[in-house]
Amino acid sequence: MxxxxxxxxxxxxxxxxxxxxxxxxxxxxxxxxxxxxxxxxxxxxxxxxxxxxxxxxxxxxxxxxxxxxxxxxxxxxxxxxxxxxxxxxxxxxxxxxVPMDEYVAYQELLNESATVWREAKEKSDFTLFQPLLEKIVAANRRFAGLVEPDKDPYDFWLDNYEEGMTQAFCDSFFAKLREKLVPLMAKVAASEQPDTSLLGVRFPLDKQAELSAWLMRFLRLDPERCALTTTEHPFTIDFSRHDVRITTKYHENAFTSSMFSVIHEGGHALYELGTGEDYAFTQLGRGVSMGVHESQSRFYENIIGRSRAFCELAWPELVRLCPELGRYDAEAFYRAVNASKPGLIRIEADELSYSLHIMVRYELERALLHGEAKVSELPERWNALYKQYLGVDVPDDAHGVLQDSHWSGGDLGYFPSYALGSAYGAQLMARMREGFDPDAAVASGDITPVNAWLGECIWQYGGLKTPSELMREALGGDFDPGYYTDYLEAKMREVYRF
Amino acid sequence: MxxxxxxxxxxxxxxxxxxxxxxxxxxxxxxxxxxxxxxxxxxxxxxxxxxxxxxxxxxxxxxxxxxxxxxxxxxxxxxxxxxxxxxxxxxxxxxxxVPMDEYVAYQELLNESATVWREAKEKSDFTLFQPLLEKIVAANRRFAGLVEPDKDPYDFWLDNYEEGMTQAFCDSFFAKLREKLVPLMAKVAASEQPDTSLLGVRFPLDKQAELSAWLMRFLRLDPERCALTTTEHPFTIDFSRHDVRITTKYHENAFTSSMFSVIHEGGHALYELGTGEDYAFTQLGRGVSMGVHESQSRFYENIIGRSRAFCELAWPELVRLCPELGRYDAEAFYRAVNASKPGLIRIEADELSYSLHIMVRYELERALLHGEAKVSELPERWNALYKQYLGVDVPDDAHGVLQDSHWSGGDLGYFPSYALGSAYGAQLMARMREGFDPDAAVASGDITPVNAWLGECIWQYGGLKTPSELMREALGGDFDPGYYTDYLEAKMREVYRF
Incomplete structure (x- = not known):
C-alpha cells in the first residue's frame, strides 16, 4: 500500500x-x-x-x-x-x-442490563440490578487493565469520555466548586424564596409548540438542517452538519420543562451545525466531546436562557401564547426559573445544586472502579452522600441510585463531563464579554454575535483539536472554575437579593 | 467453498x-x-x-x-x-x-431525469423532458439486448417488473378487456349519472385522521407492526414483515381521496405483514411482484372498499365523524364512490376506465422499445389514444404524457401490472365466494375470513413462487379476465340501474 x-x-x-x-x-x-x-x-x-x-x-x-x-x-x-x-x-x-468474545459478551450484558435497570427502577428495587452492575464494574475494570495496564482504571474511563480528563483534575475542580457552592447554598436556603407558582400555569400544548418554534428562530437554528420532534426523553441526534434533529416533551402544567429542553438541545444542535464543512462525513465532523458539548448546551440553556435579558425578551411572547401569565411579570419569571432548591433528582436540579449531584456519582464511580466499594453498598453510600452534599433524605432507590441510566449502559466515568461543561460555559461568557456585550445581543433579539463567536472559537473545529486544546484556545488561557462560582454567586445575589 | x-x-x-x-x-x-x-x-x-x-x-x-x-x-x-x-x-x-460504467451513467441519467421531468410537468412542456427520455429509451433497448439478446426488448422489460409477463399475454388480456369495457362505458355514459355532491363535503382533517384509524382497525392491520403517517403522495414501504409503514394525504373537501388511499395502502401492508416468518430477512420475505401486490391493494380498495356491504358498514361511522353527511344515505355513498366518468388522469380514474389508461401507456411503451415510435411523437400519439380509448381531449402535456413519473425513472414495462392486479382481484373474489361469503364478513365488520383466505393462498408464500404459479394455485386454475369484466358489468348495472 x-x-x-x-x-x-x-x-x-x-x-x-x-x-x-x-x-x-x-x-x-x-x-x-x-x-x-x-x-x-x-x-x-x-x-x-x-x-x-x-x-x-x-x-x-x-x-x-x-x-x-x-x-x-x-x-x-x-x-x-x-x-x-x-x-x-x-x-x-x-x-x-480486548478479546472479541469478551467484548461481544459485554455488549450482551449491556443489552440485558438496560432492560433490568428499567424494571428495577420501576419497582424501586436495587437488588434486581445489583448482579448486572457487579458484572459491568468487573468488565470495566478488566478492560481498562487490558488496554492500558499502567493507568488507573478510573482515569482510563474518564479519558474515554472526555479526552485528557483525570481524577487529579476532577478532585481539584470539585474541591473548588464545593468550597464556594456549599456556603452559597446555605445563604440561598436562608433567604426568602421567590414565588414559583407561575411555573405551574396551564400552557396549552399547541401553544408550547409555537413557543418552541419561536425559540428555534431566536437561536437561529437553520430550519433547513434542523427539525424538532417529540419523544419520551428530550435529546439531540446529529447525523451530520447538514442534518441534526432535536426532541422535546411537553407537559401542560410545566411549560419551562420543554422550553429549557428546546434551548438546551438547540445548543447541542448549533454546535453540530456549526462544524466545518471540511470535516463533514468524517469523525471530525462532530462536536469533540461530551464536556465541550455540554458547555454549549448548558451555556444556551442557563447562561443565555435563564439570563435577565432573555427572560425580558421572551416574556411578551410567553404572555401572548399563555395570557394567564399576564398576572405575573418578567422579573417574577426571571426569579422563578433561577430559584434554587436542593432535590433528589439530577435532571431536575437547578444550576446551583447541579454539580453536587455530579460529585455524588463521581465519588461512587471512582470507589467502584478502584475496588474500594462494593456494588451492594451503593444504595447506602448514595443516600449518605445525598444527605451530606445536598441535605436531602432519599426515600427509595428509584429516587436515588437507580435514577440514571448511565451505569446500566456501562458508562462509568461519564458524569464529570456534565459539571465541566457548565463551568466551561461561565468562563466562555466572561471571555466573550471582553469583546462585545452578549446581553445586549440577547436583549435585541439578535443572538448572531454570540453564535458567531462560539462558531469561530469552538464549533468550526469539530473534532480537530483535543477538548483541552480547544478550550484553552477559546478561553485564551487555562480553565478556571472560579468564573463558574462567581457567575453562580452573582446570579444568586440578584435572584435572592442578599 | x-x-x-x-x-x-x-x-x-x-x-x-x-x-x-x-x-x-x-x-x-x-x-x-x-x-x-x-x-x-x-x-x-x-x-x-x-x-x-x-x-x-x-x-x-x-x-x-x-x-x-x-x-x-x-x-x-x-x-x-x-x-x-x-x-x-x-x-x-x-x-x-451491462458494463458497470454504462450502468452508473444510466443511474445518473435517471437522477437528472427525475428533476427535469418534474420541471417539464410544472411547465407542461414535453420538449424539456424529450432529450432525456430519448436517452432512457435508448439505454433500455440496449440493456435488454445485452442481457437477453434473443428476447424481444419489451418482453424483457415486462418480465423485469412482472416475472413471466409477455406481450402475447398483454395483447390477449387487453383485447378481452376492451371488447367488454368499451360498450359498457358507452352504456354508463348514456345512463343517468348519480349525485356525487357528497364527495365534496367539508370533512375536518382531524376527523379524517380518526376515520383512518377506524379503517386500519377494520382491515385488522396489526398496530404493533404497521403505522400510518402523512406525505405528499400516499405510498407503502415495507421494511420487513415486522415493520410496514403506510402513508396518506388528507384533503378537507375530498375525504374519499384519503379514505380509499388508506384502504389501498392497507392492502399492500396486509400482504407484506402476512408473508411467512420463514422468509423474513431474505428477499423472499416480501410480496412477489407489482401485479400480485396491486391485486391485493386494489382488491381491498375497490372490491371490498367500494362494495355495497362496506359502504353500509362505514356509513354510520362517516356520519358520526362528519354530521353534514347525514343529509345523504349509504346508497347515495355507494353510488357516488362507484360513479364512472372517463377522464384525463390515471391516478384519479374510476375502476371502469382505469384499464384504458393503462392500455394507452402499453401501446406507447411497446412502440418506443420496438423503435416504432419516436419519443418526439409521444404527445401527439398520447393525445390521439386518449381520444380513441377514453373519448377525452388532452388540453396540455401536464394532463397528458407528462402526468406519470414512471418513464422518468426508467420504468418502461411497469404499467401493465396495474391492470393485471385489478383483474386478478376480481377472480380471487369469485374463488373466495366458493368457500364462504366475503360480503357477509364485511357486513359483520369482521373481515378476518377474507384476510385468512388471502393469507393462506397468497401472502404466506412471499416471493417463494413465481407470480403466475402463485396466482394459478390461488385461483384454482388459469387466469381469466372475464371475472373482472363480469364484476365491472354487475357493479355498473347496480350503480347505474340499467
Whole structure:
C-alpha cells in the first residue's frame, strides 16, 4: 500500500463509517419517534449487521495497514489526517487488546442490563440490578487493565469520555466548586424564596409548540438542517452538519420543562451545525466531546436562557401564547426559573445544586472502579452522600441510585463531563464579554454575535483539536472554575437579593 | 467453498442485503416524512455508500462462487434456497452483462431525469423532458439486448417488473378487456349519472385522521407492526414483515381521496405483514411482484372498499365523524364512490376506465422499445389514444404524457401490472365466494375470513413462487379476465340501474 493509497483509504474508511453510523442513527431515531413497538425485531437485525460492518471496517487488515503506512509519515499529513490517525489508533488499541468474545459478551450484558435497570427502577428495587452492575464494574475494570495496564482504571474511563480528563483534575475542580457552592447554598436556603407558582400555569400544548418554534428562530437554528420532534426523553441526534434533529416533551402544567429542553438541545444542535464543512462525513465532523458539548448546551440553556435579558425578551411572547401569565411579570419569571432548591433528582436540579449531584456519582464511580466499594453498598453510600452534599433524605432507590441510566449502559466515568461543561460555559461568557456585550445581543433579539463567536472559537473545529486544546484556545488561557462560582454567586445575589 | 459453506453464505448474503435495504429504505422514508429539506446532502452520501455495498455484496466473487457451488447441487436445496439462487442468478446476469460504467451513467441519467421531468410537468412542456427520455429509451433497448439478446426488448422489460409477463399475454388480456369495457362505458355514459355532491363535503382533517384509524382497525392491520403517517403522495414501504409503514394525504373537501388511499395502502401492508416468518430477512420475505401486490391493494380498495356491504358498514361511522353527511344515505355513498366518468388522469380514474389508461401507456411503451415510435411523437400519439380509448381531449402535456413519473425513472414495462392486479382481484373474489361469503364478513365488520383466505393462498408464500404459479394455485386454475369484466358489468348495472 503506497502512502497516497493509504490516504485515500483513510478518506474512504471515514466516509463508510459515517454512512453506517448515519444509517444506524436513523434507525434508532425512527425507533423512538415514528416506529410502532413490534418493529424492534427487524431493527435489531439490521443494527447487528451495521455494527458488524463497522467493526470489520475499522479493525480489518486494510484499516490496520492504512494506519501503519500513515503512521510512518505523520509529518506529511494534514492536521485533520493526523488527528484521524491518532483517534483510529486509540480505538484500534481498545479493540485489539480486548478479546472479541469478551467484548461481544459485554455488549450482551449491556443489552440485558438496560432492560433490568428499567424494571428495577420501576419497582424501586436495587437488588434486581445489583448482579448486572457487579458484572459491568468487573468488565470495566478488566478492560481498562487490558488496554492500558499502567493507568488507573478510573482515569482510563474518564479519558474515554472526555479526552485528557483525570481524577487529579476532577478532585481539584470539585474541591473548588464545593468550597464556594456549599456556603452559597446555605445563604440561598436562608433567604426568602421567590414565588414559583407561575411555573405551574396551564400552557396549552399547541401553544408550547409555537413557543418552541419561536425559540428555534431566536437561536437561529437553520430550519433547513434542523427539525424538532417529540419523544419520551428530550435529546439531540446529529447525523451530520447538514442534518441534526432535536426532541422535546411537553407537559401542560410545566411549560419551562420543554422550553429549557428546546434551548438546551438547540445548543447541542448549533454546535453540530456549526462544524466545518471540511470535516463533514468524517469523525471530525462532530462536536469533540461530551464536556465541550455540554458547555454549549448548558451555556444556551442557563447562561443565555435563564439570563435577565432573555427572560425580558421572551416574556411578551410567553404572555401572548399563555395570557394567564399576564398576572405575573418578567422579573417574577426571571426569579422563578433561577430559584434554587436542593432535590433528589439530577435532571431536575437547578444550576446551583447541579454539580453536587455530579460529585455524588463521581465519588461512587471512582470507589467502584478502584475496588474500594462494593456494588451492594451503593444504595447506602448514595443516600449518605445525598444527605451530606445536598441535605436531602432519599426515600427509595428509584429516587436515588437507580435514577440514571448511565451505569446500566456501562458508562462509568461519564458524569464529570456534565459539571465541566457548565463551568466551561461561565468562563466562555466572561471571555466573550471582553469583546462585545452578549446581553445586549440577547436583549435585541439578535443572538448572531454570540453564535458567531462560539462558531469561530469552538464549533468550526469539530473534532480537530483535543477538548483541552480547544478550550484553552477559546478561553485564551487555562480553565478556571472560579468564573463558574462567581457567575453562580452573582446570579444568586440578584435572584435572592442578599 | 464447500456446499454447506455456500448455503451459509447464501443466508448471510440475504441478511446483509436485507439490512442495507432496510437502512436505505429508512433514510428514504425519513426524507419524505420528518426530514428538513437541506438534509438531502448527507442522505445522498450515505445512500451512495449503501448502494455501493449492496452492489459489491451481490456481485462480488464470494457471491458468484456461492451461486456456482449451489447451482451444481440444486436438488439438495430447500425450495426457498433454490428460488433464491434463481433470483440471484437473474440479477447477476444483468449486472455481469451491462458494463458497470454504462450502468452508473444510466443511474445518473435517471437522477437528472427525475428533476427535469418534474420541471417539464410544472411547465407542461414535453420538449424539456424529450432529450432525456430519448436517452432512457435508448439505454433500455440496449440493456435488454445485452442481457437477453434473443428476447424481444419489451418482453424483457415486462418480465423485469412482472416475472413471466409477455406481450402475447398483454395483447390477449387487453383485447378481452376492451371488447367488454368499451360498450359498457358507452352504456354508463348514456345512463343517468348519480349525485356525487357528497364527495365534496367539508370533512375536518382531524376527523379524517380518526376515520383512518377506524379503517386500519377494520382491515385488522396489526398496530404493533404497521403505522400510518402523512406525505405528499400516499405510498407503502415495507421494511420487513415486522415493520410496514403506510402513508396518506388528507384533503378537507375530498375525504374519499384519503379514505380509499388508506384502504389501498392497507392492502399492500396486509400482504407484506402476512408473508411467512420463514422468509423474513431474505428477499423472499416480501410480496412477489407489482401485479400480485396491486391485486391485493386494489382488491381491498375497490372490491371490498367500494362494495355495497362496506359502504353500509362505514356509513354510520362517516356520519358520526362528519354530521353534514347525514343529509345523504349509504346508497347515495355507494353510488357516488362507484360513479364512472372517463377522464384525463390515471391516478384519479374510476375502476371502469382505469384499464384504458393503462392500455394507452402499453401501446406507447411497446412502440418506443420496438423503435416504432419516436419519443418526439409521444404527445401527439398520447393525445390521439386518449381520444380513441377514453373519448377525452388532452388540453396540455401536464394532463397528458407528462402526468406519470414512471418513464422518468426508467420504468418502461411497469404499467401493465396495474391492470393485471385489478383483474386478478376480481377472480380471487369469485374463488373466495366458493368457500364462504366475503360480503357477509364485511357486513359483520369482521373481515378476518377474507384476510385468512388471502393469507393462506397468497401472502404466506412471499416471493417463494413465481407470480403466475402463485396466482394459478390461488385461483384454482388459469387466469381469466372475464371475472373482472363480469364484476365491472354487475357493479355498473347496480350503480347505474340499467
Amino acid at each position: 503506497t502512502f497516497e493509497e493509504a490516504r485515500k483509504n483513510l478518506r474512504d474508511l471515514e466516509l463508510r463509517e459515517f454512512a453506517f453510523n448515519h444509517a444506524a442513527g436513523m434507525l434508532y431515531f425512527d425507533g423512538v419517534t415514528a416506529a410502532p413497538k413490534g418493529t424492534y425485531v427487524s431493527r435489531g437485525k439490521t443494527l447487528s449487521v451495521l455494527n458488524e460492518e463497522m467493526y470489520k471496517l475499522s479493525s480489518g487488515e486494510a484499516a490496520q495497514e492504512t494506519l501503519r503506512v500513515l503512521g510512518e509519515r505523520l509529518d506529511e499529513l494534514t492536521p485533520a489526517e493526523r488527528r484521524l490517525v491518532q483517534l483510529r489508533e486509540k480505538a484500534l488499541r481498545f479493540r485489539s487488546r | 464447500t456446499f454447506e459453506e455456500a448455503r451459509k453464505n447464501l443466508r448471510d448474503l440475504e441478511l446483509r442485503e436485507f439490512a442495507f435495504n432496510h437502512a436505505a429504505g429508512m433514510l428514504y422514508f425519513d426524507g419524505v416524512t420528518a426530514a428538513p429539506k437541506g438534509t438531502y446532502v448527507s442522505r445522498g452520501k450515505t445512500l451512495s455508500v449503501l448502494n455501493e455495498e449492496m452492489y459489491k455484496l451481490s456481485s462480488g466473487e464470494a457471491a458468484q462462487e456461492t451461486l456456482r457451488v449451489l447451482g451444481e447441487r440444486l436438488d439438495e436445496l430447500t425450495p426457498a434456497e433454490r428460488r433464491l439462487v434463481q433470483l440471484r442468478e437473474k440479477a447477476l446476469r444483468f449486472r455481469s452483462r
